[in-house]
Ligand code: ASP
């Protein structure tokens with residue numbers, strides 16, 4: 001099989017983990033054609049992003065110290081992950097070249113005291129540039145022929161939407177298939193840096209947080225891979241958060257659409273666009289654990305087997321949210337009220353996560369992240385209070401609970417079962433929303449009631465017995 005394996009940052013957080021992953025790739029490559037994609041080492045992208053905000057604040061010393069920490073960490077791992085002194089020396093030299101480019105860039109940005117979307121992407125792409133050297137040289141140390149390549153090197157071409165770039169798929173497909181296939185022909189192992197590509201002018205761009213998943217699926221679709229494996233520190237997508245419900249189970253098989261819903265709800269963070277390149281080509285995806293390879297994880301396909309079709313497959317939660325209730329008599333029957341409310345929030349930079357309006361039109365409930373709550377309420381009060389709205393009420397700690405499963409579509413009685421189960425535990429439902437796709441049913445409760453409600457639903461739908 002032709003497999004694209006993507007490893008998250010925790011899979012490569014130490015020299016011994018890197019050697020473990022390299023050995024895994026080496027043994028898989030005896031039977032399969034292996035293309036690997038890597039994230040930055042855990043925490044490195046966060047640190048690089050922190051550096052950009054320190055530059056903006058003119059906090060030179062702290063920015064330099066953080067950069068030194070990144071450099072030291074990588075050099076230390078570089079000195080440990082390769083045993084052969086000659087290969088180790090080559091690795092250290094390659095790291096020095098990349099790190100001095102990082103230092104020069106940082107120096108320039110600090111001199112200007114300015115961060116543009118373009119320079120930010122250039123800087124934050126370094127996490128992956130550095131991590132792939134460590135893996136490729138470790139593979140060489142183990143006797144495999146590996147080569148480290150960035151997204152730009154293999155030919156991922158994107159638009160110039162820095163921070164959230166999209167691939168130009170036709171060009172990308174041509175270039176990536178050419179680069180990768182010719183390496184495979186030479187029996188080389190391509191070790192690809194995730195998260196970044198380059199626009200048509202050669203500027204480095206990134207796909208947004210978690211973007212290495214997207215790199216993996218872009219590559220897979222370009223070379224018509226048989227499967228993509230997302231390797232991380234979880235065994236797969238789960239029926240719910242195992243921290244809340246002890247007997248939560250790994251789901252054996254879900255559909256692309258279900259996985260997308262679950263990813264949005266943060267069951268396991270998958271880049272929101274990552275499934276797109278797979279859908280048209282029907283390339284299956286597996287979500288599995290690097291360190292528990294015996295477990296085959298969760299398989300994501302276009303059409304899961306019938307015996308895995310349950311009405312509800314997963315109970316997810318989004319915590320740390322707040323509810324804003326907007327009321328006012330003059331909202332009734334007044335076209336454009338909702339538009340005004342939402343554009344006011346949009347202008348204030350507030351992301352609306354969930355909404356519902358009663359048919360009487362006298363109130364609209366809005367859920368936002370807790371961090372955005374003050375900003376949202378200020379914007380509404382400053383601009384609209386006393387005009388189209390009479391009252392803004394806030395509930396600080398609420399949680400969204402969502403049930404996901406394509407088997408809910410067209411099935412009568414799911415909602416009644418859900419709310420009866422929750423009511424039996426004395427939990428009050430504050431707000432409800434269901435999209436017309438019927439793929440998910442979401443409702444809001446006080447955060448303090450969240451765990452009780454999740455446990456009740458997990459029991460009600462017998463999710464512990466799902467497989
Ligand atoms: N390193 C990037 C991030 O932390 C991309 C990724 O991990 O997928 O967001």
Ligand code: MG
Nearest residue numbers: 008009039210
């Ligand atoms: Mg990651």
